[in-house]
Amino acid sequence: MGAFDTLRIAGSGLGMHQTWLDMLGHNLANVNTARRTDQPAFQAQMLIAESQAGGGVRVDGVALSDPEGRLVHDPTHPLADEEGYVRMSELDLASQMSQLIMAQRGYQASVQVTKHAQESYGAALQIGRG
Amino acid sequence: MSVSGIEALGFTPATFSPTLPADVSSARSEAVGSSGFADLVLDGIDRLESVQHRADALSVQAATGDLGAIHDYTIAASEAAVTTQLTVALRNKAVEAFTEIMRMQV
Amino acid sequence: MPLSVSDGVSAVLHAAVDGVSVRQNTIADNIANVDTPGYRATSVDFESSLRDALVDGELGGLEISRQATDTPVGANGNNVDLRKEVLAAVQTQFTYQVLTRAITDHHNLTKIAAGAM
Numbered sequence: 001m002g003a004f005d006t007l008r009i010a011g012s013g014l015g016m017h018q019t020w021l022d023m024l025g026h027n028l029a030n031v032n033t034a035r036r037t038d039q040p041a042f043q044a045q046m047l048i049a050e051s052q053a054g055g056g057v058r059v060d061g062v063a064l065s066d067p068e069g070r071l072v073h074d075p076t077h078p079l080a081d082e083e084g085y086v087r088m089s090e091l092d093l094a095s096q097m098s099q100l101i102m103a104q105r106g107y108q109a110s111v112q113v114t115k116h117a118q119e120s121y122g123a124a125l126q127i128g129r130g
Numbered sequence: 131m132s133v134s135g136i137e138a139l140g141f142t143p144a145t146f147s148p149t150l151p152a153d154v155s156s157a158r159s160e161a162v163g164s165s166g167f168a169d170l171v172l173d174g175i176d177r178l179e180s181v182q183h184r185a186d187a188l189s190v191q192a193a194t195g196d197l198g199a200i201h202d203y204t205i206a207a208s209e210a211a212v213t214t215q216l217t218v219a220l221r222n223k224a225v226e227a228f229t230e231i232m233r234m235q236v
Numbered sequence: 237m238p239l240s241v242s243d244g245v246s247a248v249l250h251a252a253v254d255g256v257s258v259r260q261n262t263i264a265d266n267i268a269n270v271d272t273p274g275y276r277a278t279s280v281d282f283e284s285s286l287r288d289a290l291v292d293g294e295l296g297g298l299e300i301s302r303q304a305t306d307t308p309v310g311a312n313g314n315n316v317d318l319r320k321e322v323l324a325a326v327q328t329q330f331t332y333q334v335l336t337r338a339i340t341d342h343h344n345l346t347k348i349a350a351g352a353m
Contacts, residue, residue, distance in 0.1 A: 002198040003200045051275050056268050057269045105318070113264045116326070125200060128205075201257070209246070216349075
C-alpha cells in the first residue's frame, strides 16, 4: 500500500547495496585467483544499478570484467604454463576497497531511512491519542 | 453561553439567554422558534455522519491495502471522535436547556 | 456552523503532512540511488504553495512540486549529496512529528471545549 512507500524505497536501497557488498566480497576473495593461460581469467562482478519508477533502485544486471585479465610471470605457480605465465584477474584491489566503503555507506544510509519511516508511522498512529 | 477558545476554531456557539422571559407564551415560542439552533444540531448530525463515514471508508482502505498514507486514516478517525464528542455535548446541552424551559411552564 | 473540526487550521495541517510525506519518499529515493550512475536528486517544495494559499485565504488543492536539485554532478553522472540528504531526512522526520502533534493538539482543543459544555 502507498502508505509504506518510504519503507519500500529504503528497502530497495538496502537490497541493491547488499548485493553490491556481496559482489565485492566475492571479488575480493578472488583477487589472487590465478588460472591457466588457456582459460579465462577470474571475472570480477560489477553491479549495474538503475533507479526505479515510483522510487527506489534495483539491480539491472551484472557486468563481468575482462576474461583476458593480465598475464603474470610466476614459473613456480602450479598452474603456470610452459613459459611460466598464469592468468590473473584484472581486478584492482584499491578500487574494490573504495567501492566497499561506498557500498557500506549507502547501505547504512538506507538503514537510517527505514528507522525514520518507522518513527513516522508511529507518529501518524498517535494522532488523536493523548 | 460561550465556551472560550471555540471561536478560534471558527465555531460560533449558540447563545442561550439565561434570563426568565416575562411572558410564558413568548418563552415557548422562543424555544420552538429558535429553529436556528435546531437546524444547527441537525446539520451537525449530518456532518457527524459524513465524518464517521469517511473514517470508516479509510479504515476499509487500510484493510484492503489501498490506503495512501497512514495519517489519512488516523486524522479522519480523530476528527470523527472529536465531532462525535462535540455533537453529543451540544445535544445534551440542548436537551438540558429544553427540559429547564419546560419545567418553567409549570 | 461547523460541528466538525475540519476548519482552516485542520486543512493546512493535513496539507502540510501530505507534503512532508512526499518529501520523505523523495529523500528515501535520493538515498537509495546514492550510487546509481546518472541519477539526479530531486527535492520537494510544498511550503511555497501553502504560503501562497494562506495569503489568498483559501486552500484549494495544494501543489506539491518535486524538482531537480542543483547539487554538483559527479564523475558517474550522479549528484546525490548524501550528507545533505541524511540531514534532510532527520529534519523531515521531526517536522512530521511536530505536525502530527499539532493535529492532535488542535483536536484536543475541541475535545476540551466539548467536555466543558
